[in-house]
Amino acid sequence: MRPTHACLLHGTEEPMLKLLAVAFVVVVVAVIAALLVVALNGSHGTSAWVVLGIWVFFSGLIALAVLRSVVR
Structure with a gap:
């Protein structure tokens, strides 16, 4: 039985x-976590951007x- 296009699509792309x-x-x-760290550290320091x-x-x-x- 040949697989239909929908089966191939479901098997590969989903x-x-x-x-x-x-x-x-x-x-x-x-x-979001990084922005929270920046906000908690203060945006004036370069360490926050690092x-x-x-x-x-x-x-x-x-x-x-x-x-x-x-x-794979």
């Missing part, structure tokens, strides 16, 4: 969309790791 959503949520949560950059960098790495594990 998990990818779910993981894109998960990666997006991870990045958004990390950015923390913000580190949070965004690592959240991006986590999102990339999730996407790479899905693509």
Whole structure:
């Protein structure tokens, strides 16, 4: 029996969309946490911006790791 187009679409794109959503949520949560750290530290210091950059960098790495594990 040949799979229909809907089955192929369901089998390939839906998990990818779910993981894109998960990666997006991870990045958004990390950015919100970083902004909270900046707000608590005070925006006048450069250390707050360093923390913000580190949070965004690592959240991006986590999102990339999730996407790479899905693509395989």
